[in-house]
Amino acid sequence: xxxxxxxILNASLLIVDDQESNVRLLEQMLSDVGxxxxxxxxxxxxxxxxxxxxxxxxxxxxxxxxxxDGFQVMxxxxxxxxxxxxxxxxxxxxxxxxxxALQAGAKDFVSKPFDLVEIKTRIHNMLEVRLLYKKLExxxxxxxxxxxxxxxxxxxxxxxxxxxxxxxxxxxxxQDENGAFTRVSGPVLEMLxxxxxxxxxxxxxxxxxxxxxxxxxxxQATIAARQPFLDFIFSRVNDDGSLQTFRVSGExxxxxxxxxxxxxxxxxxxxxxx
Numbered sequence: 450x451x452x453x454x455x456x457i458l459n460a461s462l463l464i465v466d467d468q469e470s471n472v473r474l475l476e477q478m479l480s481d482v483g484x485x486x487x488x489x490x491x492x493x494x495x496x497x498x499x500x501x502x503x504x505x506x507x508x509x510x511x512x513x514x515x516x517x518d519g520f521q522v523m524x525x526x527x528x529x530x531x532x533x534x535x536x537x538x539x540x541x542x543x544x545x546x547x548x549x550a551l552q553a554g555a556k557d558f559v560s561k562p563f564d565l566v567e568i569k570t571r572i573h574n575m576l577e578v579r580l581l582y583k584k585l586e587x588x589x590x591x592x593x594x595x596x597x598x599x600x601x602x603x604x605x606x607x608x609x610x611x612x613x614x615x616x617x618x619x620x621x622x623x624q625d626e627n628g629a630f631t632r633v634s635g636p637v638l639e640m641l642x643x644x645x646x647x648x649x650x651x652x653x654x655x656x657x658x659x660x661x662x663x664x665x666x667x668x669q670a671t672i673a674a675r676q677p678f679l680d681f682i683f684s685r686v687n688d689d690g691s692l693q694t695f696r697v698s699g700e701x702x703x704x705x706x707x708x709x710x711x712x713x714x715x716x717x718x719x720x721x722x723x
Contacts, residue, residue, distance in 0.1 A: 459485055
């Protein structure tokens, strides 16, 4: 994740200093570098309201001001912060205040009298970190929203598919590569009279008696060849002599490695019209 130089130069900055000469010096320096969105105030009481309105990317904050010092301003800004990040670069002539300022939440400091090269570098570095932080935060929000939208779409799609399956068939079924049922929707086991878990059956008496042997072998061959089948007619003669007919459709399933993992399909019982 990278920033363009224009991103940094278009960042919003607020200068807070009770000395007009310091404000003018910083404004001129920032203007010479190319910063386009620089605001200033000599009234520390305005800072919280200004930041709440404008969400500055960086606040250059003098610590020694009458009426309300920089430490009090930072305490007020903490109640303002919506993202947990206090974008403050403190300005101080007191070496002993540097550690206290960092402990109060400032992200960096510069000393008076100004070293213009140092302050330019610190401002640039702080803005780079700040803007990357915001970019990452926005990306995370977009990603989270995308995941929520895709999840909702998937759930809706599953609901539609389930509804369509219920309307179009008596049952939905899935089998693994060994022919064992892994998912069944509807009374398929009872309707087919299956005693153990396979649709086409094998050599061990899988289906109840009465199934059409020719049809069963044909279906077995189709499944063994990993071929799909559509509207395959499957019938049996019940103990009372009645004929029961089913129409079954299925397709093979493969994983991402193209390995066969089973079949899935739908089926309906054919009801003879009178």
